[in-house]
Amino acid sequence: VQPVLEDLDPALEEAAQSLGGSDWTIFTKVILPLLTPALLAGLSLSFARSLGEFGAIIFIAGNQPMSTEITALLIFIRLEEYDYQAAAAIASVLLLAAFTMLAVTNWLQSRALRYTVKG
Template sequence: MRRRNVLPGLPLSLGVTLFYVGLIVVLPLAALVIKAASLGPADYWQIVSSSRAVASYRVTVLSALGATIFNLFFGLALAWVITRYRFPGRRIVDAVVDLPFALPTAVAGIALTALFANNGWFGSVLEGFGIKVAYTPLGIMIAMCFTSLPFIVRTVQPVLEDLDPALEEAAQSLGGSDWAIFRRVILPLLAPALLAGVSLSFARCLGEFGAIIFIAGNQPMSTEITALLIFIRLEEYDYQAAAAIASVLLLAAFFMLAVTNWLQARALRYTVKG
């Protein structure tokens, strides 16, 4: 007698999955591509290469890179502390990591602006050292750090929890230092998760909107992000220009995912061979 599966069969499961992916993911992306493709090559290039658009790309990408690099180190350290140590308030810290997921991004932007404005709790202190945060690219980076940090912590944390302590004990018995054990034993095992977390964090930074517009100041050519420029074009009913600029972010996201998948495959092969 053939054993019955608890879950529905392949045709039904595959059909529901493809329908959901097509409706939620493929259809909006196809509409974006079709709208952008309605422009001629010359018009498309004129829109995406305008000085204002290029300035928004620069602000967005550089801020996202800075925020992702910071989150790479801070997120790894935070995941390490939560996983490896027991201290009072650990569960609270672990729960606070998910706060950017639950908190509306607009609320986060208003809170960060209040904190880092010239008369805010942090901004007034930094102002004494000549550091201006609100309405500068630094403020954009801080907003991006806040919203994208959980992606790195939550991708690295399960891997740290599943690491076999015997590997570290064996390395210690062979005379390895703490840094050597981390670099040659732990880090290669964390590499695929770190790459996944970094790619998700960077993608979130590229597409972040609500948390940034309040603290950025939104000055064209200076602190205007690409997502805001797309929103401005939509408010002007210039849908083709909005789609063209959005397609640049879409291509950048696809390229980033392709490179990340390639690096993850290399890291997995290195781990298996090791």
Template sequence: MSRRVLPGLPLTLGFTLLFVSVIVCLPLAALILKAASLGPAEYWRIVSSPRAVASYRVTIGCAAVATLFNAVFGLALAFVLTRYRFPGRRLLDAVVDLPFALPTAVAGIALTTLFAANGWFGGLLAQAGVTVVYTPLGIVVAMAFTSIPFVVRTVQPVLEDLDPALEEAALSLGQSEGRIFARVILPLLAPALMAGVSLSFARSLGEFGAIIFIAGNQPRSTEITALLAFIRLEEYDYPAAAALASVMLLAAFAMLSVIGVLQGRALRYTGRA
């Protein structure tokens, strides 16, 4: 008879459903109910106002750029940490998790200090005519910093489990390293990479603390939706804040659903579904 670490199904399932209901479902239900307290016309007026639409454009556009950067750089970083041994590798591997442990407000202050015109990085970029702080580029930097661990930590275990015989067989057939990566390694990494990218994008959409220090928070320019919802909360306009938050909730669900479908297709393609 197989041994089970957890108790029987009724107790385990009941505990799981209770946890999900209290931690996840209740807050989301409260958000939806508060937004539903508005009439359709009032709800549409709030979520389609020029300032709100501009915040959607800034938030989603910057999140998309940050996620694209994380997909490329995160994959390269995971590949380096997995395939190569060099001095400082363990330190670099630990630094990857730093955004998880660092308070986002502290991250925002640190990034603002580094990329300001008189900062270490900002001074060099200013000489090249590139301004980061108080621009959409600063938002991208903050989003990329806080969400890149999702890509690295999702792809890294799959890279470690890949069978080296597949690459050796391709090498014996005369394939170049570039073609091996594109034809052998990348298809096997696709499901994990898509999962990491979706988590990175969702994390970028919800980022707040690291952004408000580096963005400048100028309406219709560098104001994100989370900040606009927070402003409505400070004005005690709770239905409006819930309405704005519901739009980002729908955007996150839509993104995760699309990535889930693509990930399922990738799994079927690799024969591991």
């Protein structure tokens, strides 16, 4: 998000302000549509990282059954128990959630890119 904010042309805000736009209107109609692709990319990266986080959660939250378990830990436990079908089922649900998130993010980014300033 920071590089997008740094590259944002101040003339866009000045033009919106000279046309009588309030600060809230300028933010919602000018700045936010330009930030949307960067925000979605950051959201996708943080979601992907959270899916893969394993060690830190075990050390911080502990490994309390039915309380602080995460999907990566559940898959690991099922593999240790030689329950490959359950591990594959959990991984499939996780994969479906990740693909759904990716598809929604791409769709939102394609909609947001229609409103970007080119040139």
